Amino acid sequence: MKKFWRITYILYRNAVIRDLKISISIITGALNHLMDGVVSIALIFIVYTKTDAIGGWNIYETLILISSMKIITTIFSSWLKKGTGLFAEHMVRTGEYDFYLTKPFDPMIAVSISKPRIYNLINIPFYVYIFIYAINHLGRSIPPVNIACFFLLFICAFLLFYALRLITVIPAFWIIKSYELVSITDRLQNVMKYPADIYPRTMAILLSTLLPIFAISYLPVKVLLFEPRLEYIIYTILITGLFLLLARLFWKFGEKHYGSASS
Amino acid sequence: MKIINTKKLTKTFSKSEFDWRRLRFNKTDNIAVNKIDLEIEEGEFIGFLGPNGAGKTTFLKMLSGIIYPTSGEARVLGYDPFEKKYDFLRQIGLVMGQKNQLWWDLSASDSYDLLKEIYDLDEQTFRKNLSEMVGVLGMEKLLARRVRNMSLGERMKCEIVASLLHQPKVLFLDEPTIGLDVVSAQAIREFLKRVNVEKKCTIILTSHYMADVEALCKRVVIINKGKKIFDGELAQLMQKYAPEKRVQIILPTLSDREKFAHLKFDKKLWEGKGIISVPKNKLKNVVEEIFDQFPAENILISDPETEEVISKIFQES
Amino acid sequence: MLKTNWAYSANYFFSQILDLIFFLTFFFLWKGVYGNSNELIISGYTLTGLITYYFATEFIFRFDVIGAIYLNWDIWDGTLTNWLIKPLRITLLCIIDPIVEKTMSVILALPGFIASYFIARNYIDLPSLPNFGLFIITLLLSFLLNILFNLTFHALCFKHGDQDNNIELINYISWFLAGGFFPLSFVPGVLGQILQILPFKYLMFFPANVFLGKYDPREIILGWIGMLIWILIFYFIFKRVYREGLKHYTGVGR
Numbered sequence: 001m002k003k004f005w006r007i008t009y010i011l012y013r014n015a016v017i018r019d020l021k022i023s024i025s026i027i028t029g030a031l032n033h034l035m036d037g038v039v040s041i042a043l044i045f046i047v048y049t050k051t052d053a054i055g056g057w058n059i060y061e062t063l064i065l066i067s068s069m070k071i072i073t074t075i076f077s078s079w080l081k082k083g084t085g086l087f088a089e090h091m092v093r094t095g096e097y098d099f100y101l102t103k104p105f106d107p108m109i110a111v112s113i114s115k116p117r118i119y120n121l122i123n124i125p126f127y128v129y130i131f132i133y134a135i136n137h138l139g140r141s142i143p144p145v146n147i148a149c150f151f152l153l154f155i156c157a158f159l160l161f162y163a164l165r166l167i168t169v170i171p172a173f174w175i176i177k178s179y180e181l182v183s184i185t186d187r188l189q190n191v192m193k194y195p196a197d198i199y200p201r202t203m204a205i206l207l208s209t210l211l212p213i214f215a216i217s218y219l220p221v222k223v224l225l226f227e228p229r230l231e232y233i234i235y236t237i238l239i240t241g242l243f244l245l246l247a248r249l250f251w252k253f254g255e256k257h258y259g260s261a262s263s
Numbered sequence: 264m265k266i267i268n269t270k271k272l273t274k275t276f277s278k279s280e281f282d283w284r285r286l287r288f289n290k291t292d293n294i295a296v297n298k299i300d301l302e303i304e305e306g307e308f309i310g311f312l313g314p315n316g317a318g319k320t321t322f323l324k325m326l327s328g329i330i331y332p333t334s335g336e337a338r339v340l341g342y343d344p345f346e347k348k349y350d351f352l353r354q355i356g357l358v359m360g361q362k363n364q365l366w367w368d369l370s371a372s373d374s375y376d377l378l379k380e381i382y383d384l385d386e387q388t389f390r391k392n393l394s395e396m397v398g399v400l401g402m403e404k405l406l407a408r409r410v411r412n413m414s415l416g417e418r419m420k421c422e423i424v425a426s427l428l429h430q431p432k433v434l435f436l437d438e439p440t441i442g443l444d445v446v447s448a449q450a451i452r453e454f455l456k457r458v459n460v461e462k463k464c465t466i467i468l469t470s471h472y473m474a475d476v477e478a479l480c481k482r483v484v485i486i487n488k489g490k491k492i493f494d495g496e497l498a499q500l501m502q503k504y505a506p507e508k509r510v511q512i513i514l515p516t517l518s519d520r521e522k523f524a525h526l527k528f529d530k531k532l533w534e535g536k537g538i539i540s541v542p543k544n545k546l547k548n549v550v551e552e553i554f555d556q557f558p559a560e561n562i563l564i565s566d567p568e569t570e571e572v573i574s575k576i577f578q579e580s
Numbered sequence: 581m582l583k584t585n586w587a588y589s590a591n592y593f594f595s596q597i598l599d600l601i602f603f604l605t606f607f608f609l610w611k612g613v614y615g616n617s618n619e620l621i622i623s624g625y626t627l628t629g630l631i632t633y634y635f636a637t638e639f640i641f642r643f644d645v646i647g648a649i650y651l652n653w654d655i656w657d658g659t660l661t662n663w664l665i666k667p668l669r670i671t672l673l674c675i676i677d678p679i680v681e682k683t684m685s686v687i688l689a690l691p692g693f694i695a696s697y698f699i700a701r702n703y704i705d706l707p708s709l710p711n712f713g714l715f716i717i718t719l720l721l722s723f724l725l726n727i728l729f730n731l732t733f734h735a736l737c738f739k740h741g742d743q744d745n746n747i748e749l750i751n752y753i754s755w756f757l758a759g760g761f762f763p764l765s766f767v768p769g770v771l772g773q774i775l776q777i778l779p780f781k782y783l784m785f786f787p788a789n790v791f792l793g794k795y796d797p798r799e800i801i802l803g804w805i806g807m808l809i810w811i812l813i814f815y816f817i818f819k820r821v822y823r824e825g826l827k828h829y830t831g832v833g834r
Contacts, residue, residue: 028745099364104349
């Protein structure tokens with residue numbers, strides 16, 4: 001574990017050194033990520049000028065949903081997104097992955113943490129502000145047990161998002177060009193931003209089970225704002241464990257079929 | 264002690280394509296490595312030769328655990344490479360001439376810091392290894408330069424240093440001198456020789472350049488179409504496939520050329536020179552006749568070019 | 581190019597599904613807001629009008645040039661060298677290349693687009709044939725404007741290094757200001773009026789409303805004139821930035 005954090009530190013340090021060489025890149029990179037959140041929040045404000053509730057959620061509840069989802073995806077984006085993306089787009093195709101296989105460090109982890117984008121963390125305060133602003137304007141207090149359950153599910157949500165990302169990039173072992181696969185988790189964020197209640201029941205069930213994105217955004221916030229039902233908590237923990245295991249097994253299976261790239 | 268041991272090691276790449284006319288999948292198999300048996304002792308420096316697509320790099324990748332073999336067995340340092348145990352990975356190094364593991368936008372030293380953590384090297388060992396190699400290769404000024412701003416030769420030096428920081432027992436080199444100028448290639452060869460002798464590092468080298476193999480390897484393994492067709496000392500290779508000497512005669516005048524034409528040997532003309540290939544047991548008689556007819560300063564007796572011999576082997580196989 | 585896209589058929593299949601998800605999200609969101617009623621009119625749009633707007637912008641989005649222009653990466657990794665030594669007009673090639681690339685990807689996106697129509701057909705009003713013709717002309721002008729707008733930023737790589745992040749940011753902002761996420765008329769007050777004046781509306785909002793038949797011929801012609809003026813402006817800016825930038829080109833990486 002110590003080795004993992006030491007390596008993460010060096011990778012972050014190297015990322016900062018690299019990014020400082022084109023410092024404008026940091027600002028615009030951070031702004032890029034911020035833009036998506038700003039646009040989403042702007043859209044929510046526009047939508048709520050036309051209605052009081054969507055799927056039974058008021059504006060503040062929806063803002064909490066979006067901001068908590070953006071905090072998860074921003075941390076993910078600063079740490080694990082680029083590495084996993086490059087794995088699918090570049091490393092397997094060019095054979096760069098060979099070097100990860102010959103080092104005494106888990107290649108799946110190594111690939112995931114290989115390309116941090118530290119500047120994305122600059123956006124976290126903005127989303128935390130929106131989160132707290134919305135909580136303050138809710139007009140009701142939140143019991144401590146809800147908060148505790150929310151933090152537990154928040155961690156599960158991050159791990160589940162990572163597992164989903166891995167599952168979408170692992171086909172790169174077989175599929176030569178998989179740019180769209182890489183963008184699945186990004187595109188699905190568009191669905192995660194809104195309460196599951198606006199979608200048809202079939203779609204909501206599918207997106208809570210087969211592709212459990214609602215376990216990442218919707219369930220943790222539902223537990224925070226409404227009743228922290230035990231079945232939601234157990235379900236989220238179980239599905240997180242299941243998808244992490246699936247991702248790991250799938251990765252190992254992919255490695256067995258890895259053919260490297262011609263010189 | 265046998266540091267590398269393979270038994271019938273095989274790798275087949277299968278490809279499935281959907282045939283829209285017949286509405287079924289067609290599977291094609293390409294046997295890249297075909298039942299290769301090989302034993303390598305500690306401290307050896309082995310050259311792998313073969314034409315493009317022979318299977319050399321695939322074989323190397325199986326030994327380093329990158330690719331999973333289809334069948335057969337491989338043991339490197341007593342480990343199954345594909346299990347990728349950390350104790351095994353800490354003892355091997357890999358350099359690929361056409362790929363780089365260093366961070367493109369950073370200096371080499373930033374990449375070395377990362378490798379230090381990956382290989383759990385203590386600061387003292389790391390600094391000692393690094394300064395030693397940097398000194399030998401004359402790379403002091405390169406350490407702080409961004410990799411993307413280096414020439415190919417400089418980059419390869421940095422790559423080789425990266426692969427040796429942790430003092431591996433086995434080093435796999437896949438075409439390390441490809442694209443390098445003569446001076447850079449020479450510097451790298453001398454360095455590798457030194458590593459092999461001083462650190463007793465077993466080195467497996469694949470290369471298209473005979474200069475690499477002649478300078479570094481006593482033993483060569485020739486692979487063609489996935490099969491091992493020769494495994495032995497380079498001198499043995501020359502003895503087996505080129506048991507003749509080559510006599511070159513410079514023919515500046517017409518009368519020299521007429522005299523050459525009348526010689527009753529297996530001969531040819533090439534770029535104004537007469538060339539006669541002579542079995543070694545008949546060399547004395549041939550040489551006597553030639554020295555009688557032509558000036559000594561126009562005569563050169565040598566062994567055939569290694570490259571010619573290797574090409575001959577590929578064609579025959 | 582067709583062969584290349586079919587060779588990567590898994591990638592193609594997923595791209596269709598993902599594009600559909602984006603459309604469906606907005607479809608369900610606004611259905612919820614309108615309460616599934618077509619009586620309600622918000623800022624000039626009924627539910628059908630709004631869904632049709634998103635349907636049109638989904639199609640227009642297929643012409644997004646991000647990923648179809650490679651100038652920034654070619655400069656940054658030195659690949660441009662391969663083109664500079666050939667007898668070609670690079671600036672013209674930079675404009676033609678994304679047109680070719682996008683033509684094929686638009687054709688390949690049609691199945692997904694047709695699937696969107698079938699799912700939401702009760703809420704989509706297709707335009708008449710003449711209106712569709714006007715829409716296509718507007719769309720092509722918008723596409724050309726977008727290419728030249730982006731090329732200007734790509735060419736900045738010569739002097740200022742990798743522009744990948746900047747280009748992504750600028751495109752995101754421009755799609756937002758263009759009405760890619762909601763019609764510009766939804767933005768209230770002064771801000772809404774400003775957005776209607778800026779040239780970004782020509783990228784999405786204007787062509788989408790031509791599709792919806794919201795403009796009379798006079799307004800369409802005026803719109804086209806505005807687009808042509810901006811096309812010329814960005815053409816000359818790009819050429820200038822490219823010419824000046826080329827003097828700083830080092831070809832590092834090759």
